[in-house]
Amino acid sequence: MADDPTMDAGKQARVSIGRLKLSNFRNYESLSLRLAPSHVVLTGENGAGKTNLLEAISFLSPGRGLRRATYTDVTRNGASDGFAIHASIDTPEGTVDVGTGLAGNGPGDTARRVRVNGVTASADDLLDYSRILWLVPAMDGLFTGPAADRRRFLDRMVLAIDPAHGKRVLDYEKSMRSRNRLLTEERSNDAWLDAIETPMAELGIAIAAARAELMRLINGMIERMPDDTPFPKADCLLEGELEQRVGIESATDVEEVFRRALHDGRTRDRAAGRTLDGPHRSDLLVRHRPKSMPAELCSTGEQKALLIGLILSHARLTGELAGMAPILLLDEIAAHLDEGRRAALFDIIEELGGQAFMTGTDKALFKSLEGRAQFFDVSHGKVVST
Numbered sequence: 001m002a003d004d005p006t007m008d009a010g011k012q013a014r015v016s017i018g019r020l021k022l023s024n025f026r027n028y029e030s031l032s033l034r035l036a037p038s039h040v041v042l043t044g045e046n047g048a049g050k051t052n053l054l055e056a057i058s059f060l061s062p063g064r065g066l067r068r069a070t071y072t073d074v075t076r077n078g079a080s081d082g083f084a085i086h087a088s089i090d091t092p093e094g095t096v097d098v099g100t101g102l103a104g105n106g107p108g109d110t111a112r113r114v115r116v117n118g119v120t121a122s123a124d125d126l127l128d129y130s131r132i133l134w135l136v137p138a139m140d141g142l143f144t145g146p147a148a149d150r151r152r153f154l155d156r157m158v159l160a161i162d163p164a165h166g167k168r169v170l171d172y173e174k175s176m177r178s179r180n181r182l183l184t185e186e187r188s189n190d191a192w193l194d195a196i197e198t199p200m201a202e203l204g205i206a207i208a209a210a211r212a213e214l215m216r217l218i219n220g221m222i223e224r225m226p227d228d229t230p231f232p233k234a235d236c237l238l239e240g241e242l243e244q245r246v247g248i249e250s251a252t253d254v255e256e257v258f259r260r261a262l263h264d265g266r267t268r269d270r271a272a273g274r275t276l277d278g279p280h281r282s283d284l285l286v287r288h289r290p291k292s293m294p295a296e297l298c299s300t301g302e303q304k305a306l307l308i309g310l311i312l313s314h315a316r317l318t319g320e321l322a323g324m325a326p327i328l329l330l331d332e333i334a335a336h337l338d339e340g341r342r343a344a345l346f347d348i349i350e351e352l353g354g355q356a357f358m359t360g361t362d363k364a365l366f367k368s369l370e371g372r373a374q375f376f377d378v379s380h381g382k383v384v385s386t
């Protein structure tokens, strides 16, 4: 794999977390951790705080973190102030200090604040300094679970090519909720619905177009990946009328088609109590290429290997497009892989060039990373170098 001339991680900036400070985050009352740029292995008993630490790092990207938790849930039980996360991110241009949390917010102020080098910023601005991708055990059911989870996964993947995508999806969902509410109201009139459906159509097409573009890029990247790894290639397909059409027809035409569909679907949607057309109904279909089988029909282990392959392809794509190797959060990654697969995974991670955080209960599974990673023991919200 290392000799593949198309695998060009060399030009990407290496970005790593050099310091991490937490206060009142989950079971961490206060933590201050200094890190070298190499990979990080966190081991410890169940309930020690390993996933919590990865979750804290995931808040250094837009969104609700890798558990999609509420800010109340992530704030330490019994804390008198909100949580805070600070990190120093080492980049080729120097160190950037980023921080986020609720600490210092007044009563009732539940929005998380983001600061970059001491200056208030938006969560999307965090994407300028690092790209953070994760694989957690909760994603094991991605292929068999609800389509909403796959859409969320897909939309997070799109952030690699378009940092504005997250806000676009949120704005669309907000408009859709307004439309659904309006449809239930006696007094709702056509002019009000027109005023919502027009921007909704515009956002919907932008969402579909960004997803379709991501599909094109990720499938291209999967094509370029070597065949001889234990992580099988995936064939990804978007199921959704708008996503199908945007590649073929002009965006203006598809937008008009969607706007009409919303307009003509009002009676039906009113009866259903929700909007039945749109990109919020699309799905990501994944096939296991070597077996030529839909992912959801593959064995648990096959699904996991497929998902790892997909995440690694996406990590490589993100690195190439963002110009910086992503930081990877891999929760309990080693436990379900045999020795050969583990070794292959560590080699691929190494070659991707970013800092990877890996967790597990058994340190022995990470033995082959000795010399390539720093090891920490996690226990009761304390993290000690070993």
Ligand SMILES: Nc1ncnc2c1ncn2[C@@H]1O[C@H](COP(=O)(O)OP(=O)(O)OP(=O)(O)O)[C@@H](O)[C@H]1O
Binding pocket: 025, 026, 027, 028, 044, 045, 046, 047, 048, 049, 050, 051, 052, 053, 072, 073, 074, 075, 076, 077, 361
């Ligand atoms: N808001 C909170 N305040 C205090 N403690 C919390 C909070 N939220 C979760 N915890 C606790 O944090 C502990 C550590 O959780 P975490 O998921 O990080 O464990 P882990 O080390 O990943 O364990 P496992 O190996 O089982 O996955 C749990 O005991 C959990 O109850």
Ligand SMILES: [Mg+2]
Binding pocket: 050, 051, 052, 331
């Ligand atoms: Mg855990």
